[in-house]
Amino acid sequence: MYPSGAKRTGNIHELSEECIQALTGTGWVILVDEAELLPYRALEVLRRIHDRSGVAIVLAGMPRLLINLRGSRGEFAQLYSRVGMCLNLETHKDKSEQEDFNRILGSLLADGDEDSLTQPELAEAFFRCSKGNYRRMFKLARGVVRASAIGDQGLSVKLVESYAQMLIH
Incomplete structure:
Protein backbone atom coordinates (compact mmCIF):
# COMPACT_ATOMS: atom_id res chain seq x y z
CA MET A 1 0.00 0.00 0.00
CA TYR A 2 1.30 3.42 -0.89
CA PRO A 3 0.16 6.45 1.10
CA SER A 4 -1.33 9.23 -1.00
CA GLY A 5 1.40 11.06 -2.88
CA ALA A 6 4.17 8.69 -1.76
CA LYS A 7 7.06 8.10 -4.13
CA ARG A 8 7.48 4.64 -5.57
CA THR A 9 11.02 5.06 -6.85
CA GLY A 10 14.23 6.46 -5.44
CA ASN A 11 17.16 5.37 -3.34
CA ILE A 12 16.65 3.46 -0.10
CA HIS A 13 17.19 6.55 2.06
CA GLU A 14 14.58 8.61 0.17
CA LEU A 15 12.05 5.78 0.24
CA SER A 16 12.53 5.08 3.94
CA GLU A 17 12.16 8.81 4.70
CA GLU A 18 8.88 8.81 2.76
CA CYS A 19 7.71 5.83 4.80
CA ILE A 20 8.73 7.47 8.07
CA GLN A 21 6.84 10.65 7.23
CA ALA A 22 3.75 8.73 6.11
CA LEU A 23 3.72 6.42 9.15
CA THR A 24 4.54 8.87 11.95
CA GLY A 25 1.61 9.28 14.30
CA THR A 26 -0.60 6.70 12.59
CA GLY A 27 -0.40 4.05 15.31
CA TRP A 28 -0.12 1.44 12.60
CA VAL A 29 1.55 -1.94 12.90
CA ILE A 30 3.76 -3.25 10.10
CA LEU A 31 3.48 -7.02 9.68
CA VAL A 32 6.23 -8.82 7.77
CA ASP A 33 5.75 -12.49 6.96
CA GLU A 34 8.67 -14.76 6.04
CA ALA A 35 10.98 -12.16 7.59
CA GLU A 36 13.81 -14.69 7.85
CA LEU A 37 14.30 -14.12 4.12
CA LEU A 38 15.05 -10.40 4.56
CA PRO A 39 18.69 -9.37 4.19
CA TYR A 40 20.40 -7.42 6.96
CA ARG A 41 20.01 -4.14 5.07
CA ALA A 42 16.22 -4.53 4.88
CA LEU A 43 16.07 -5.35 8.60
CA GLU A 44 18.08 -2.19 9.31
CA VAL A 45 15.66 -0.11 7.23
CA LEU A 46 12.75 -1.54 9.24
CA ARG A 47 14.61 -0.72 12.48
CA ARG A 48 15.12 2.86 11.32
CA ILE A 49 11.45 3.18 10.34
CA HIS A 50 10.44 1.83 13.76
CA ASP A 51 12.82 4.14 15.63
CA ARG A 52 11.85 7.30 13.78
CA SER A 53 8.12 6.81 13.15
CA GLY A 54 7.13 4.95 16.30
CA VAL A 55 5.18 2.26 14.46
CA ALA A 56 5.22 -1.26 15.82
CA ILE A 57 6.76 -3.95 13.66
CA VAL A 58 5.93 -7.65 13.84
CA LEU A 59 8.36 -9.98 12.11
CA ALA A 60 7.01 -13.47 11.53
CA GLY A 61 9.30 -16.19 10.36
CA MET A 62 11.16 -19.38 10.97
CA PRO A 63 13.72 -19.83 13.79
CA ARG A 64 16.47 -18.56 11.47
CA LEU A 65 14.97 -15.08 11.90
CA LEU A 66 16.47 -14.74 15.39
CA ILE A 67 19.91 -15.64 14.07
CA ASN A 68 19.52 -13.02 11.34
CA LEU A 69 18.54 -10.41 13.94
CA ARG A 70 21.46 -11.23 16.25
CA GLY A 71 24.05 -11.94 13.62
CA SER A 72 25.95 -15.21 13.53
CA ARG A 73 28.54 -13.77 15.94
CA GLY A 74 26.26 -11.33 17.76
CA GLU A 75 27.42 -8.42 15.62
CA PHE A 76 23.96 -6.90 15.12
CA ALA A 77 23.49 -5.67 18.70
CA GLN A 78 21.76 -2.42 17.71
CA LEU A 79 19.25 -4.32 15.59
CA TYR A 80 18.67 -7.08 18.15
CA SER A 81 18.23 -4.56 20.98
CA ARG A 82 14.93 -3.52 19.37
CA VAL A 83 13.45 -7.01 19.68
CA GLY A 84 10.74 -6.71 22.31
CA MET A 85 9.54 -10.29 22.37
CA CYS A 86 10.20 -13.62 20.72
CA LEU A 87 7.35 -16.09 20.64
CA ASN A 88 7.65 -19.64 19.35
CA LEU A 89 4.09 -20.43 18.32
CA GLU A 90 4.75 -24.18 18.12
CA THR A 91 5.13 -24.32 21.92
CA HIS A 92 1.79 -22.53 22.43
Whole structure:
Protein backbone atom coordinates (compact mmCIF):
# COMPACT_ATOMS: atom_id res chain seq x y z
CA MET A 1 0.00 0.00 0.00
CA TYR A 2 1.30 3.42 -0.89
CA PRO A 3 0.16 6.45 1.10
CA SER A 4 -1.33 9.23 -1.00
CA GLY A 5 1.40 11.06 -2.88
CA ALA A 6 4.17 8.69 -1.76
CA LYS A 7 7.06 8.10 -4.13
CA ARG A 8 7.48 4.64 -5.57
CA THR A 9 11.02 5.06 -6.85
CA GLY A 10 14.23 6.46 -5.44
CA ASN A 11 17.16 5.37 -3.34
CA ILE A 12 16.65 3.46 -0.10
CA HIS A 13 17.19 6.55 2.06
CA GLU A 14 14.58 8.61 0.17
CA LEU A 15 12.05 5.78 0.24
CA SER A 16 12.53 5.08 3.94
CA GLU A 17 12.16 8.81 4.70
CA GLU A 18 8.88 8.81 2.76
CA CYS A 19 7.71 5.83 4.80
CA ILE A 20 8.73 7.47 8.07
CA GLN A 21 6.84 10.65 7.23
CA ALA A 22 3.75 8.73 6.11
CA LEU A 23 3.72 6.42 9.15
CA THR A 24 4.54 8.87 11.95
CA GLY A 25 1.61 9.28 14.30
CA THR A 26 -0.60 6.70 12.59
CA GLY A 27 -0.40 4.05 15.31
CA TRP A 28 -0.12 1.44 12.60
CA VAL A 29 1.55 -1.94 12.90
CA ILE A 30 3.76 -3.25 10.10
CA LEU A 31 3.48 -7.02 9.68
CA VAL A 32 6.23 -8.82 7.77
CA ASP A 33 5.75 -12.49 6.96
CA GLU A 34 8.67 -14.76 6.04
CA ALA A 35 10.98 -12.16 7.59
CA GLU A 36 13.81 -14.69 7.85
CA LEU A 37 14.30 -14.12 4.12
CA LEU A 38 15.05 -10.40 4.56
CA PRO A 39 18.69 -9.37 4.19
CA TYR A 40 20.40 -7.42 6.96
CA ARG A 41 20.01 -4.14 5.07
CA ALA A 42 16.22 -4.53 4.88
CA LEU A 43 16.07 -5.35 8.60
CA GLU A 44 18.08 -2.19 9.31
CA VAL A 45 15.66 -0.11 7.23
CA LEU A 46 12.75 -1.54 9.24
CA ARG A 47 14.61 -0.72 12.48
CA ARG A 48 15.12 2.86 11.32
CA ILE A 49 11.45 3.18 10.34
CA HIS A 50 10.44 1.83 13.76
CA ASP A 51 12.82 4.14 15.63
CA ARG A 52 11.85 7.30 13.78
CA SER A 53 8.12 6.81 13.15
CA GLY A 54 7.13 4.95 16.30
CA VAL A 55 5.18 2.26 14.46
CA ALA A 56 5.22 -1.26 15.82
CA ILE A 57 6.76 -3.95 13.66
CA VAL A 58 5.93 -7.65 13.84
CA LEU A 59 8.36 -9.98 12.11
CA ALA A 60 7.01 -13.47 11.53
CA GLY A 61 9.30 -16.19 10.36
CA MET A 62 11.16 -19.38 10.97
CA PRO A 63 13.72 -19.83 13.79
CA ARG A 64 16.47 -18.56 11.47
CA LEU A 65 14.97 -15.08 11.90
CA LEU A 66 16.47 -14.74 15.39
CA ILE A 67 19.91 -15.64 14.07
CA ASN A 68 19.52 -13.02 11.34
CA LEU A 69 18.54 -10.41 13.94
CA ARG A 70 21.46 -11.23 16.25
CA GLY A 71 24.05 -11.94 13.62
CA SER A 72 25.95 -15.21 13.53
CA ARG A 73 28.54 -13.77 15.94
CA GLY A 74 26.26 -11.33 17.76
CA GLU A 75 27.42 -8.42 15.62
CA PHE A 76 23.96 -6.90 15.12
CA ALA A 77 23.49 -5.67 18.70
CA GLN A 78 21.76 -2.42 17.71
CA LEU A 79 19.25 -4.32 15.59
CA TYR A 80 18.67 -7.08 18.15
CA SER A 81 18.23 -4.56 20.98
CA ARG A 82 14.93 -3.52 19.37
CA VAL A 83 13.45 -7.01 19.68
CA GLY A 84 10.74 -6.71 22.31
CA MET A 85 9.54 -10.29 22.37
CA CYS A 86 10.20 -13.62 20.72
CA LEU A 87 7.35 -16.09 20.64
CA ASN A 88 7.65 -19.64 19.35
CA LEU A 89 4.09 -20.43 18.32
CA GLU A 90 4.75 -24.18 18.12
CA THR A 91 5.13 -24.32 21.92
CA HIS A 92 1.79 -22.53 22.43
CA LYS A 93 -0.15 -24.03 19.54
CA ASP A 94 -1.82 -26.93 21.32
CA LYS A 95 -3.15 -24.74 24.14
CA SER A 96 -5.66 -22.89 22.02
CA GLU A 97 -5.56 -24.46 18.59
CA GLN A 98 -9.01 -26.07 18.67
CA GLU A 99 -10.60 -23.05 20.36
CA ASP A 100 -9.06 -20.65 17.82
CA PHE A 101 -10.08 -22.90 14.95
CA ASN A 102 -13.69 -23.05 16.17
CA ARG A 103 -13.87 -19.30 16.73
CA ILE A 104 -12.61 -18.55 13.21
CA LEU A 105 -14.85 -21.22 11.73
CA GLY A 106 -17.85 -19.82 13.57
CA SER A 107 -17.16 -16.38 12.13
CA LEU A 108 -17.15 -17.86 8.61
CA LEU A 109 -20.44 -19.68 8.98
CA ALA A 110 -24.03 -18.39 9.04
CA ASP A 111 -24.28 -14.66 9.67
CA GLY A 112 -20.72 -14.48 11.00
CA ASP A 113 -22.08 -15.67 14.36
CA GLU A 114 -19.65 -17.90 16.22
CA ASP A 115 -22.58 -19.38 18.17
CA SER A 116 -23.88 -20.92 14.94
CA LEU A 117 -21.53 -23.81 15.63
CA THR A 118 -23.93 -25.46 18.07
CA GLN A 119 -23.17 -28.97 16.83
CA PRO A 120 -19.78 -30.08 18.15
CA GLU A 121 -19.65 -32.83 15.51
CA LEU A 122 -19.85 -30.15 12.79
CA ALA A 123 -16.77 -28.36 14.15
CA GLU A 124 -14.99 -31.71 14.47
CA ALA A 125 -15.83 -32.52 10.83
CA PHE A 126 -14.42 -29.19 9.63
CA PHE A 127 -11.25 -29.72 11.70
CA ARG A 128 -10.79 -33.30 10.52
CA CYS A 129 -11.53 -32.55 6.85
CA SER A 130 -9.27 -29.50 6.79
CA LYS A 131 -6.58 -31.32 8.79
CA GLY A 132 -6.36 -28.24 11.02
CA ASN A 133 -5.09 -26.16 8.09
CA TYR A 134 -6.63 -22.69 8.11
CA ARG A 135 -6.30 -22.05 4.38
CA ARG A 136 -8.07 -25.34 3.65
CA MET A 137 -10.67 -24.53 6.33
CA PHE A 138 -11.45 -21.19 4.61
CA LYS A 139 -11.95 -22.92 1.26
CA LEU A 140 -14.01 -25.67 2.86
CA ALA A 141 -16.23 -23.28 4.84
CA ARG A 142 -16.79 -21.04 1.81
CA GLY A 143 -17.77 -24.03 -0.32
CA VAL A 144 -19.98 -25.65 2.30
CA VAL A 145 -21.86 -22.40 2.95
CA ARG A 146 -22.33 -21.89 -0.80
CA ALA A 147 -23.48 -25.50 -1.34
CA SER A 148 -25.82 -25.22 1.63
CA ALA A 149 -27.42 -22.06 0.22
CA ILE A 150 -27.73 -23.46 -3.31
CA GLY A 151 -29.28 -26.71 -2.09
CA ASP A 152 -31.42 -24.86 0.45
CA GLN A 153 -30.19 -27.20 3.16
CA GLY A 154 -28.57 -26.68 6.53
CA LEU A 155 -24.97 -27.33 7.41
CA SER A 156 -24.22 -30.96 8.18
CA VAL A 157 -21.29 -33.29 8.72
CA LYS A 158 -22.22 -35.12 5.51
CA LEU A 159 -22.12 -31.88 3.51
CA VAL A 160 -18.71 -30.99 4.98
CA GLU A 161 -17.32 -34.43 4.15
CA SER A 162 -18.78 -34.37 0.63
CA TYR A 163 -17.39 -30.94 -0.16
CA ALA A 164 -14.01 -31.83 1.35
CA GLN A 165 -13.63 -34.60 -1.24
CA MET A 166 -13.88 -32.00 -4.01
CA LEU A 167 -11.05 -29.85 -2.66
CA ILE A 168 -7.59 -30.27 -4.08
CA HIS A 169 -5.24 -31.41 -1.36
